[in-house]
């Protein structure tokens with residue numbers, strides 16, 4: 001299948017180019033030319049399949065012909081080799097716990113699948129690839145963990161010194177092997193600027209084969225559709241129509257849900273839940289898409305002022321605003337409301353939500369009032385990842401899962417870098433030898 005660039009539909013490339021590097025040197029906003037439906041018989045028996053079987057089936061539908069079926073099954077099974085349970089909260093509300101992977105956030109699924117595909121494509125070449133990522137925390141750890149030990153791939157992470165949590169820093173700096181952490185004396189924006197400069201620098205080409213692994217990559221986005229199918233499989237005994245509510249920032253997660261629906265998953269309705277960075281809820285109520293500088297909130301993984309998957313969502317609705325509005329309802333909550341939801345769910349239902357999941361719960365609960373429907377919201381991170389906010393809000397300590405405790409005991413290894421692109425350039429050339 002060919003992939004087209006949303007910003008320039010005549011620009012069509014192969015899967016490998018769309019996810020690794022297009023001939024134009026950028027990994028842009030690519031979409032598959034068609035979205036293949038799942039087999040009707042598979043969907044009828046969805047409840048009988050395990051997560052890994054579902055993942056393999058969906059991956060084969062989407063990437064058939066580009067990668068051997070057997071390889072896709074392996075990559076998909078590895079990407080979701082941890083539980084993603086649908087857990088009842090109360091009445092007709094469920095949560096899909098996406099935090100049982102190695103870095104305790106849903107980004108593990110996409111990062112691990114992407115790592116598998118990269119490894120597959122690179123295995124045929126002699127060239128080494130260097131993945132450069134700028135991170136404010138979560139993305140870097142999911143990517144580093146997913147690519148750890150992969151043959152022919154080096155990962156270089158740029159993170160702002162002193163601006164990620166202690167635990168996040170440990171997750172970035174203790175892995176070793178093919179992962180290098182560069183601690184930049186600057187902000188996240190400085191890191192991102194340096195990374196962009198490196199991708200655009202043609203004088204680096206003879207030395208390193210640079211690739212990005214950012215969230216607009218289709219190889220990271222598509223695998224997130226697996227767990228929507230899996231949620232429905234687990235709730236297959238429920239006869240009422242099912243609503244999916246997604247706490248959103250860059251809107252990759254909800255876009256994967258929309259793709260699952262297009263492949264045949266009978267999602268009754270979607271809810272896009274945001275913090276005060278409410279660009280899409282505003283769009284849904286006014287029809288105007290107006291990006292703004294992001295504001296800082298307690299659900300900081302959703303602090304996005306210009307959601308990069310907006311144009312993908314528009315493409316899925318063929319640019320028809322009325323269809324967009326019919327399929328999705330938007331809600332936004334500020335920090336005070338978010339904390340109130342966390343307290344309410346803890347006191348009444350004995351369930352500890354992280355601030356992102358709390359926004360999902362709040363939006364779903366609001367939407368379902370007076371409706372004869374069932375709903376599931378995605379819990380995108382483990383509450384221990386946002387332990388400070390959770391403890392401050394609920395007054396309870398969140399035990400740290402064993403996965404994370406391990407990091408806390410390891411020794412930090414980073415290379416300090418001044419906020420100067422030339423130093424990054426020198427480093428990349430130096431280490432390519």
Ligand SMILES: *Cc1c(COP(=O)(O)O)cnc(C)c1O
Nearest residue numbers: 248249250251252253301380381
């Ligand atoms: C990345 C992230 C989100 C936002 O997901 P998008 O796909 O960007 O909408 C929500 N919650 C957590 C915990 C995240 O890490």
